[in-house]
Amino acid sequence: MATPGTPVALITGAAGGLGRATVARLRERGMRVVATDRALAEIPCGAPLTVASLDVTDEVAIAAVVARVLGELGRLDHVVHLAGVAGRGPLDEVSREAWQQVLDTNLTSAFLIAKATHAALAATRGTLTLTSSTNGRNGGSALSGPAYAVAKAGIINLARYLAKEWAAEGIRVNCLAPGPIATPMVTGRFSAETVDRLKSAVPLGAIGEPAHVAHAIDYLTSPAAAFVTGTVMNVSGGLVLD
Numbered sequence: 001m002a003t004p005g006t007p008v009a010l011i012t013g014a015a016g017g018l019g020r021a022t023v024a025r026l027r028e029r030g031m032r033v034v035a036t037d038r039a040l041a042e043i044p045c046g047a048p049l050t051v052a053s054l055d056v057t058d059e060v061a062i063a064a065v066v067a068r069v070l071g072e073l074g075r076l077d078h079v080v081h082l083a084g085v086a087g088r089g090p091l092d093e094v095s096r097e098a099w100q101q102v103l104d105t106n107l108t109s110a111f112l113i114a115k116a117t118h119a120a121l122a123a124t125r126g127t128l129t130l131t132s133s134t135n136g137r138n139g140g141s142a143l144s145g146p147a148y149a150v151a152k153a154g155i156i157n158l159a160r161y162l163a164k165e166w167a168a169e170g171i172r173v174n175c176l177a178p179g180p181i182a183t184p185m186v187t188g189r190f191s192a193e194t195v196d197r198l199k200s201a202v203p204l205g206a207i208g209e210p211a212h213v214a215h216a217i218d219y220l221t222s223p224a225a226a227f228v229t230g231t232v233m234n235v236s237g238g239l240v241l242d
Contacts (some may be wrong), residue, residue, distance in 0.1 A: 007124075009221065010065070012056050013083030014112065015039040018131075021210035022080055025218050030220075035067050037083070041115045043050045050235045056083045056109035058207055069120075075173035076120035078221045080129045081113045084151075086185055089142030097103025107154045114162060120173075125170030127221050132177045132232065136238045143190070151209045163230030172229040174220045179236030181208040203238030 009026050013019045014035035023035050036054035050072070052065050069076050087102040089095065110130050121128060135144055136152025159175035166173060180186050182197040186207065187195060199207050216233045219225050234242055 005074060006032050007033065007077035008069060008075050009080060010034045010036065010076060010077040010117070011080045011082060012036050012054060012109075013081070013131075014051075017185070017210045018081065018152065018178075018181065018213050019082050021139045021214035022082065022217050025214040026078075026080075026221070027084055027213075029218065030221075031078070032073055034065075034073070036065060038197055041186060043145060053115045054083075056081070056102045059116070061113050062112050062169070066092075066116050066120060075124055076117060077126040078129070079113060079117045079121065079215055080221070081110055082131050084131060086189065087145030087148045089145040090145050094145060094147065101152075102145070103151050106148065106151035107158070110155050113141070114173075117138070118166070121171045122166070122169040128159075128162065128166075128171065128173045129217055129220050130155050130173070130175045131173050132156045132159075133177045134177055134236050137177055137232070137240050158231070160230050165229050167229060172220075172225070174225075174229060175218075175232045176216060177232050177234055177236065177240065179208055179239040181210060181213060181235075183210060201239060202236070206237060208235060208237055209239060 006224050009031045010023040011019055011022055015037035023033055026033050034050045034052060036052045038053065038055060040051050040053050041200050052066050085099060085102060085105045114128060132155040133152040135149045136156050140149030156175055159173050179202060183217060211234055214234050220233065234240055
């Protein structure tokens with residue numbers, strides 16, 4: 001039985017572009033937010049916000065953060081796993097170490113986060129939102145590399161698997177699949193020419209904004225989405241068509 005009180009959201013990758021927008025949006029809804037990232041100095045602070053350093057590939061560290069959330073705030077209602085890292089291609093230029101790092105940071109971390117938060121989410125009949133990408137749906141490209149495409153595809157099926165396995169406990173599990181978004185992972189990593197090419201490939205003719213993804217998360221974690229689980233939320237401007 002959950003402790004009464006304001007819902008609590010745990011967000012990974014909170015210092016990134018998507019993370020900042022999501023922290024702001026869920027705080028606007030009045031949630032208590034626990035924002036985690038490796039780069040704590042980059043997370044905007046202020047009540048009702050708790051920050052914690054977290055390496056999402058470290059199983060022990062994840063368990064410690066979850067225990068801290070439950071100990072200090074008494075409950076956990078929503079987990080939004082945004083932490084991740086891009087790779088690059090082509091395949092022949094990817095080392096085994098680089099391959100493993102991308103898989104660990106994106107896919108294995110989702111498994112560890114899900115496992116560590118399962119019991120707490122069952123107690124509140126909460127939600128888990130994972131982050132894939134259009135790369136996980138269309139095969140990706142050398143811009144982010146083969147490991148990224150594989151990891152993001154794996155996240156989609158992990159979300160679908162968990163949606164079925166956890167449904168009886170009232171936990172809703174969904175997945176985001178953003179297209180190119182104006183975050184450092186895109187605008188800070190690629191040349192202006194490459195960003196222009198990405199923009200021209202999007203039918204709506206623009207790079208998405210972090211707020212677009214944050215609003216999708218807002219919906220998936222809201223009562224309005226009470227009958228939505230196992231879905232892949234396409235936030236791509238038409239780059240991928242369902």
